Amino acid sequence: MALLFNPSGVRKFLPVDLDSDPEDQGRVPAYFGSSTTLSSNTDNSDETEDNFNVVLRVRPPNAQERNRRDQFIVDFPGDGQVSVNNQGTVRSFQFNVVLEPDAAQEDVFETSGMKKLIDAAIMGYTCTAFAFGQTGSGKTHTMTGPPAQGLEGIFVTRVVLQCGCNF
Ligand SMILES: Nc1ncnc2c1ncn2[C@@H]1O[C@H](COP(=O)(O)OP(=O)(O)OP(=O)(O)O)[C@@H](O)[C@H]1O
Incomplete structure (x- = not known):
């Protein structure tokens, strides 16, 4: 299951900051891009463009996969890499962040870039986070559940806390 995050740079909902350089207005903040694997590096502070x-x-x-004694064929070498060993044929892939089982x-919230997405959203940038993957790969589990523990719930809670709202 993969998550894709992107602040698009549309600042429709904030007044124009007259003190800032007009060249900078509407520019997308370069927020993302660290290569981490949870087990080897949880510091998400490296930034690229x-x-x-x-x-x-x-x-x-x-449970079904365990009962079938399916083999776990994914390996996590670190630095955002995964390798898949399909009956001896090994293929490696690179991601910004890899989260192990x-x-x-x-952990997903802390290391995936969601925190930076909140900063960008509060600044008025239009942000997108979406999950894709085959059926049963964990999209719903990650985004909305278990109850109140999905990224959606954590995201909303953090936005409220970060804005200092009291309800
Ligand atoms: N990281 C995880 N840890 C433990 N259980 C998980 C995890 N990810 C998914 N599951 C479990 O695997 C099952 C399938 O996950 P989920 O429903 O999120 O998949 P999905 O990608 O949304 O599937 P679909 O596309 O069919 O809706 C669920 O029972 C869920 O609780």
């Missing part, structure tokens, strides 16, 4: 963050989360095998929802 990349405004897209592609995050891979690998879920643990489910034991990653908790909070």
Whole structure:
């Protein structure tokens, strides 16, 4: 399951900042782009000019897969890499962030770039986070559940806290 984050740079909802350089207005903040693997590097502070963050989360095998004694064929060498060993044929892939099966929802939130997305959203940038992957790969689990623990819930809670709103 992969998550894609992107602040698009549209600042429709804020008044124009007259003190800022007109050249800078509407420019997308370069927020994303660290290469981390949860087990080897949880510091998400490296920044590049990349405004897209592609995050891979690998879920643990489910009961059916365990009962079938399916082999776990994904390896995590670190630095945003994964390798898949398909009966001896090994293919490697690179992501901005890779989250291993034991990653908790909070880990996803902390390391995936969602925190920076909140900053960008509060600044008025239009942001997108979407999940894609095959059926049963964990999109719904990551984005909305378990109850109140999905990225959506954490995101909303953090926005409220970060804005200092009291309800
Ligand atoms: N990281 C995870 N840890 C533990 N269980 C998980 C994880 N990711 C997914 N699951 C479990 O795997 C099952 C399938 O996950 P989920 O429904 O999120 O998949 P999906 O990608 O949304 O599937 P679909 O496209 O069919 O809606 C669920 O029972 C879910 O609780």
